[in-house]
Amino acid sequence: MPTKLISCVISCYNEEKNIAILLDQIKSNNLEKNFEFIIVNNGSTDNSWRIICEKKNNFPEIKFINLDNNLGWGNGITEGLKLTSSEYVGWTHGDLQYDLKILLQVQNVLKDPNNRRNGILIKGRRKNRKFTEEIFTFMMSVIASFLLGKILYDINAQPNFFSRKILNNFKNTPKDLMLDIYLYYMILKKKSNKIIRIPVMQEERMHGSSSWNRSFISKFMMSVKQFIGIIKVRF
Numbered sequence: 001m002p003t004k005l006i007s008c009v010i011s012c013y014n015e016e017k018n019i020a021i022l023l024d025q026i027k028s029n030n031l032e033k034n035f036e037f038i039i040v041n042n043g044s045t046d047n048s049w050r051i052i053c054e055k056k057n058n059f060p061e062i063k064f065i066n067l068d069n070n071l072g073w074g075n076g077i078t079e080g081l082k083l084t085s086s087e088y089v090g091w092t093h094g095d096l097q098y099d100l101k102i103l104l105q106v107q108n109v110l111k112d113p114n115n116r117r118n119g120i121l122i123k124g125r126r127k128n129r130k131f132t133e134e135i136f137t138f139m140m141s142v143i144a145s146f147l148l149g150k151i152l153y154d155i156n157a158q159p160n161f162f163s164r165k166i167l168n169n170f171k172n173t174p175k176d177l178m179l180d181i182y183l184y185y186m187i188l189k190k191k192s193n194k195i196i197r198i199p200v201m202q203e204e205r206m207h208g209s210s211s212w213n214r215s216f217i218s219k220f221m222m223s224v225k226q227f228i229g230i231i232k233v234r235f
Contacts, residue, residue, distance in 0.1 A: 005110060006161065007036040007084035008103060011076030012094040016047045023055060025100040026062070034107055037062040038080040039094070043070030074179035081167060090122070090161030097202050098124070098158050105198045106161050118165045119193030121183070124157035124200040144181060150188040156180050157200065162187065 008031075012019065022039075026032055039062060041049045049066050056064050063083055067076060077091045088110060092098055106122050109115050129137075141153040160183055174182050187193045 003085050003087075004034060004036045005087055006034065006103075006106065007038065007081075007086035007089040007164075008159070008161075009038045009040065009077050009080035009084065009089070009091040010094040011040045011042045011073055011080060011091070012044065012048055013042045013070055013073070013076070014044045014046045014048060015094050016044070016051055018094065018096050019048060019051050020055065021096060022094055022100070023059060023062075025096075026059070029101050029104065031100060031103055032059065032061045035103060036084065036086050038083050039064050040076045040080045041066045042073065042076030043067050072175035073177055074173060074182075075175040077179055078170070078173050078175075081170075084164065087116075087164060088120075088161055089164045089167065090159055092159035095205055097205055098200060099203070102159060102198070102200050105200075106159060109196055109198065110161075115194070115196065117194060118163045119187065119190055120163060121187040121193065121195045122159070122161040123184070123195060123197055124159055125154055125197040126157045126202045127199050128201060148185055148188075150185060152181070152184055152188070154197075155184060157202075159200075160184075 010022070012022075015022070026037060031037070039052070041052055041064070052064050052066075056062070065080065065083065067079060070076070080091070081089060090106070092100070092103070102124065109122050126137075137154055137156075141155060144155060145152050156177060160180060162183065166183075166186065169186060173179060187195060
């Protein structure tokens with residue numbers, strides 16, 4: 001079977017109610033024809049892996065892996081990246097806040113030969129968000145830009161796709177949500193690289209709950225962790 005142009009890693013933690021819908025979105029959009037999917041059960045404590053085992057025979061083109069322990073969302077992604085084989089690789093969330101049809105936009109960008117370069121980053125840009133969420137994201141972007149000396153915005157927007165050659169520069173990658181900013185900063189450091197932002201909608205979670213986006217206090221604590229992580233990324 002020829003290698004597909006794009007690989008997509010999706011890390012799932014306690015998404016037992018979302019997995020069937022996730023797989024249906026892949027199938028209904030015919031995404032498995034053009035994407036190599038690696039779905040990671042990232043140390044879930046619910047029935048996620050059991051449900052995956054029940055359904056994976058219906059999706060022979062998708063690679064499923066099971067991690068016994070959840071060392072962080074970023075760790076689940078990097079473990080999945082090890083199994084990719086495509087020229088372009090990337091990730092998105094598995095909590096259904098992003099409809100997987102957004103991957104069709106990624107596919108369209110890479111159809112243009114002018115966009116196929118080693119230093120490209122295709123990244124989402126969230127639209128029509130709540131005012132309070134926009135303010136929080138803006139403040140995080142300002143602080144991150146100041147600390148890193150680069151202009152960044154909407155850091156944690158999904159999806160993220162890039163040339164697999166960039167993986168050769170991945171060293172001591174963050175095991176948490178800092179993986180997004182790690183990649184973003186890596187691309188920005190080289191001026192010749194190209195960033196294409198695609199408009200995406202981030203919906204409310206259908207099932208389950210966020211591990212950090214639950215209240216002002218949880219957001220604040222996450223922000224502190226990110227500031228520490230940002231400093232580590234640069235230094």
